[in-house]
Amino acid sequence: MLVRHGERLKVVIKMVFYFESTLVSPAVTLFMGFDKHENEELIRWGWPEDVWFHVDKVSSAHVYLRLRPGQTIDDIPAAVLEDAAQLVKANSINGNKMNDIDIVYTMWANLKKTPGMEVGQVGFHKEKEVRKLKVSKRVNDAVNRLNKTKKEENPDFRAEREKRDRMEREDKKKVLREKADKEKEEEKKKREESELRSYSTLMSNDNMSKYDDGNDSDDFM
Known part of the structure; x- marks a missing residue:
């Protein structure tokens, strides 16, 4: 992204830090x-599958966990929640020094941004969908383990979100096509079965006419 700075254009690089929580298998990315x-x-440009973490009422980093398709916030393992909480705490100037703090987390879709908010500031659409996790103190072993997996990347947030949405639309279209094909196949099967029943009935009536000579007597003499 290019930003005008005085008479020059300054290139602004978007940097994101990625960490691996290896306490579960497969490992998950924060x-x-x-x-x-x-x-x-x-x-x-967050995803509907993203879970957002932050130190409650204290400035801190915004940490995210991206759920796999079909997962919900209730499916997050306790070990991953603890890692996310420790990562948020460690990346809060004041929160890192405090004990017995709350970490709030919620789905990305619950984050609310209004025009009057400062850069990086968010609220919530529904407070009841915000969860809290108590962290008694910093666990250095956890923070050090996470920091050893730290990687820096420069993603294009918009492009990644648009790609995700495009794939979702294609998947939905595929499901609809498969559903339509299945309905056509079932309708074809029903027609064939109906035609077969009609043909069987017709054949049965023809046979009855063939062997019925109009004489009710059993005497052939």
Whole structure:
């Protein structure tokens, strides 16, 4: 992205940090923006499958977990929740120094952004859908383990979201096509069965006419 700075154009690189939570198999990825500007982009171009984590009432990094298709927030393993909480706490200037803090988390779709909010600031559409996790203290072993997996990347948030949406639309179209094909096949099968029943009835009536000579007597003499 190009931003005008004085008379020059300055290239702004979007940096995101990725971490691996290896306490579960397969490992899951946690990610966060470099600063509030990346957080703003993540808020704007997040996925419906993303779970957002933040220190409650204290400035901190915005950490995300991307669920697999079909998963819900209830499917997150306790170990992954703890890793996300420790990562958020460790990346909060004040939260990192505090004990017994709450980590809030909710689905990305529940994040609310209004025009008057500062860069990186969010609210919620439904408070009842925000969950809390108590963290008594920083666990250095967990933070160090996560930091060893840290990678820096420069993703195109918009392109990734648009690709995700395009694939979702294609999948839905495929499901609809398969459903329509199945309905056509079932309708064809019903017609064939109906035609077969009609033909069988016709043949039965023809046979009755063939062997009925109009004489009710059993005497052939």
